Amino acid sequence: MASTAKASALNRPVRWLPAALKAGALLSGALCLLPMVAVALAALLGGTDTLSHLIETVLGRYAMATGALVILVSAGTVLIGTGAAWLVTMTRFPGVRLFEIGLALPLAFPAYVLAYAYTDLLDHPGIVQTTFRDLTGWGPRDYWFPEVRSLPGAAAMLTLVLYPYVYLLARAAFLQQSATAYLAARALGRSAWGAFFRVSLPMARPAIAGGALLAVMETIADFGTVAYFGVQTFATGIYTSWFSLADRSGAAQLALALLAFALLLAMLERISRGAARHHGAGARFERLAPAHLTGTRAAGAIVLCALPVLFGFILPVVVLAEMAIGSGQDLLSPRYLGFIRNSVTLAGAAALLTVLAAILIGFNQRLTPGPVSNGAAHIARIGYAVPGGVIAVGLLVPFAAFDNALDAFMQGTFGVKTGLLITGSIWLLVIAYMVRFMAAALNAYDGGQASIHTNMDAVARTLGSSPGAMLRRVHLPILRPSVLTAALIVFVDVMKELPATLIMRPFNFDTLAVQAYRLASDERLAGAAVPSLVIAAVGLLPVILVCRGLGHRPNAAETGMAPELS
Structure with missing residues (x-):
């Protein structure tokens, strides 16, 4: 009898709990909204003098640099991520199982860590230019070498660590596609590449756009890479205005401009996800089996998949480890x-x-x-x-x-x-x-x-x-x-x-x-390698977790049909 009463007490509805849940949820949402409201109010109350000064001096430069980064990174991540996702999903070649996971590993690195590694490698006193001078006998003024500390250099670092966003989402979209539409396009006379560009790619477009927008949002939020490379973006401008110039109003107005752009991207990402959710082409009537590549095609696929892994993960790890040992x-x-x-x-x-x-x-x-x-x-x-x-x-x-x-x-x-x-x-x-x-x-x-x-x-x-x-x-x-x-x-x-x-x-x-x-x-890059390696090692945990959740590859035994790539 006592146990029954105790169980009844435990299961008795707690009338205040729904209200407490609602209050906790609203408080959490209010805390998330507070920074945006505060930035808007601080910017609007900061006066027009500061805003006019920003427009006359730095706003155009910040906007151009941020826009150029967005364009370069979005183009690079889409090309690398989509191409790699198609190759590992729709084809078979030696090492494809390793590349399925390896292509996601650069996501473990913050972009600023890659910036430290490649600066040590490619800068004037680095091993690449030093070896080049030793082999040719040229002096520092006798040749031209790309400057890693530049806007294109920052875009390259961000692309190498952010393309996995596109790769993971595009790979999932390709795995969910039915073979029916692709085979119908082939039956109507389209080549393999034509069927890819006219059927498979449009069906995966919402996922690719979602991954690209995530990469772009991370790009505009980046501070470590652009600050170290001396690229003046909105992110560096906010930090400089707040600390170096002690201009709170200027920092708030720059933050408001960046916030408006970020919210626009968030809206686009939501529209993209909505399109993906209502897209009817992803229903699995028939799985498309991967094509077997041999000879030069297999070698080309290996090279194309190996390059992002090499430059985005393996080479930075080697460089940082070498720097850390002698630091x-x-x-x-x-x-x-x-x-x-x-x-x-x-x-x-x-x-x-x-x-x-x-x-x-x-x-x-x-x-x-x-x-x-x-x-x-x-x-x-x-x-x-x-x-x-x-x-x-x-x-x-x-x-x-x-x-x-x-x-x-x-x-x-x-x-x-x-x-x-x-x-x-x-x-x-x-x-x-x-x-x-x-x-x-x-x-x-x-x-x-x-x-x-x-x-x-x-x-x-x-x-x-x-x-x-x-x-x-x-x-x-x-x-x-x-x-x-x-x-x-x-x-x-x-x-x-x-x-x-x-x-x-x-x-x-x-x-x-x-x-x-x-x-x-x-400029103590060797010392910076030690904490950078620890950060990257911790970052591997969610990447491995995501890779474990990737869909299984379809195999030819399930359908008996494989696309031709000729």
Whole structure:
């Protein structure tokens, strides 16, 4: 009897829980919206003098450099990612299984780490130019060599680490295509390449566009690469205005311009995903078996797939390892252990807070669907399209004002100085990470939640389970892999994040990313290799996780049909 009463008490509906879930979801969405509102208000209240000065001096240069980077990176990622995805999906050649995973590995590197490696390799004192001078006997002024520290160099670094976005999405789209449309085009007289360009490529276009837009959003958010290469973009302009010039209004107005562009890209990405979701050509009536390549075609496919892996992963690892061995940096020294501890502390706290907020938003949207819950989820996802520098400015402006007002009130009323309680704290930085990477956590959580049929919720509620009990006993056990995946993705993203960390970190609180940037800025590239390798090693975890989730290749035994490539 007592056990029955206890079970009844456990399953009794908790009337305040739906309201608490809604409040938590709305608070999380409000925190994600706060930086954008604060940036807009600070920019609009900053006056026209600052804006006029920016237009006359740097705005055009920032816009041209950012636009050129976007064009170069989007073109490079689409060409490399789409071509590699088609080859490993629709053809068979020696080593294709290794390339399926290897082509995604460059995603583990932040672009600024590649910049450090290639600067050491290709700069004037680097091994490439030194060997060239030794072989030819020429002096430094006797030949021309491409300058790695340039806008094209920055575009190359970003392309090498961001093409996996296009590759992964395009590969998934090619795997989901039916052979019917392709074979119909071949039967109507189209060549293999003609069928690819007229049938397969248009069907995969939404996925390719989505991957390209993700790469572009990462490009406009990048700070470490462009700052190290001396390329003046909106990201570097925000940092310079905030710190070097102490121009808060100018930083806010630059951030607003970048925010508008980022939100436009987010809207385009959402439209692209919507087109992919409603595209009817992906239904699997018949799987298209991969074609077997031999001879020169197989050799060409190997070369085309090996080059991105070589330049995007293998060569940087070799260069960084060689630099690290002779750097004299001790990864086990108390100083480096402090960097690791700070990085892990920030990444762990951000992963925990972001996943908890994602659960609140996602479960509230499922429990009480409607405009409010859906709006909170949409707002929370916007942060991924907002660069870290914009989020940093958007959080520092209101919280600095709050700290100053509180300090003035406490000093005038009680004679007590409170100082900066929130601004410059670890927790404000963690909130910035939550805003920046909430979309990644929400996408992972929603992907798992979609596999739980609504009938399971109905059964749990029929048996008397409260919303909290349903979340604890039904959803979370099923969603454990999705929740862990979300936490891991956020953890690694925070380990790599640089602009928000540089702007918002507490005094004398440095991370591995900050240490790598600082050493590289002082031209101590060998020293920068040590924290860079640690960051890349941690970044391999989600890449391997994503590769494990890639679809299985169709084989010829399933259909008995293979496309001709002649």
